[in-house]
Amino acid sequence: MSKCAACPDVINDDSFMECNRCSCKFHLLCTNIDKCELENAPVDFKSKWLCPICLNKQPKNDNSCKPVRPSTPTGMADMTFVNTRRKIQNRTDSDPNIHLSSTSDAGMQNIREIIREELRGVATKSQLSQILSEFNDFKNSLEFISEGFDSIKNDLTAANTEITLLKKENESLRSEMHSLRLRLNTFDQLSRSSNLEIQCVPERKAENLITIVQELGKTVNFNVNEKDISYCSRTAKLQSNSPRPRSILLKLNSPRTRDCLLAAAIEFNKKNPGNKLNTGHLGISSTKVTPIYVTENLSPENKHLHAAARKLAKEKSYKYVWIRGGRVYLRKTETSEAIFVRNEEVLDKLNRL
Structure with a gap:
């Protein structure tokens, strides 16, 4: 070329x-x-x-x-x-x-250069005009893109600001919800302060639960009158396929009566470590004598916490797990300090030890 x-x-x-x-x-x-x-x-x-x-x-x-x-x-x-x-x-x-007419070589060369310069100038002006037009188009396109970018940037900034506010609001609502859950659980547990659960009592047709409770009182040496019982019924199973019989929910007339009956049952088991409270003491005939447990009636959240505490105690060799006043406690040995299990975070910390 x-x-x-x-x-x-x-x-x-x-x-x-x-x-x-x-x-x-x-x-x-x-x-x-x-x-x-x-x-x-x-x-x-x-x-x-x-x-x-x-x-x-x-x-x-x-x-x-x-x-x-x-x-x-x-x-x-x-x-x-x-x-x-x-x-x-x-x-x-x-x-x-x-x-x-005679023309010198220098004259011809000058004419040739003048023609070249003129043609080059015309071409340059045409090219510059085209370049200027393309530059203006590019400038307009760039301004349009810049305006669109600024609009997107402003929208993104506003969205980020709104997201930050929503995150703070969400954290505040979560904290408030957690506080309300704690309060609700506390009120729920307080409403059960007069309740007891009698677990693993075999179910029979036409059974009299009041009689079973009174027989239990006689066994542990605490007299329970019919007027002391406000409510007595079997509860629904948490797991429908569980082979265990439904627990008996007993509501007494006062927390004091509840605590006295519970203390009597605990004392009976301490005095009779080889023959703890079972179906034979209540006069329930069956092919096999099974143990009976008397515990505080816990709220659903505390029941879940109690189950998690028993699982941890089994894995980490904690000797004692018990409930007092609707609260769950752990103890490693007889001489170690009792640990109050306030929530699952406490169990997570103990699990990492």
Whole structure:
């Protein structure tokens, strides 16, 4: 890919002329040679062709300043430069009207440079105008993108601010909900302060639960009158497929009565370690004597905590797990300090030890 010596454009095809002497290349249009004329020209015309500058430098036969006629056909020679005019072929060399004024090499070079500069300036202005137009389009596009980015950025900032506020509000609500759960559990447990659970008592048809409770009182040496019982019934199972019988929920007339009956049952088991409270003491006939447990009636949350504490005690070899006043306690050995299990976080800390 070469550049034309007469104009600033690049030669992109094979339609060009190359000077036999200086090897400069020219568009056919710049040399004023028609493509059809070039095809009809002699075979060696293109290989012997000289540009106007090299043609002007050829020696003259009569030492005159008159340009030498080219050896090629007149029609071809007269179209060698873009600024030359076609000459009338029927005029002879002796005609004074067609006599060319002498032009120096420097003058031709100056003319050539002026033409090049003018053409280059026109091309440069056109290119600059196109570049400026593209730059303005790019600037407008960039401003549009920038405005969109600013809008997205503002929306994102507002969303982040709202998310931060929602997180704080969520944390506050969680804390408040946790506090309300603790209070609700406390009130729930206080409402059970007069209740006892009698577990693992076999179920029978047409059973009298009041009689079973009174028989239990006689066994542990604490008299329970019918007027001391406010409510007595079996509770639903937490797990319907459990083989254990439903527990008996006993509501006494006061927390004091409840505590006295519970203390009597605990004392009975201490005095009779080999024959703790069982179905035989209550006069319940069965093929196998099974133990009976008397415990405080816990709220659902405290029951879950008590079950988790018993599991930890089994895994970590804690010797004692008990309930007092609706609270769960652990003790490693007989001489170690009692641990109040306030919540599952306490169990997690003990599990990591």
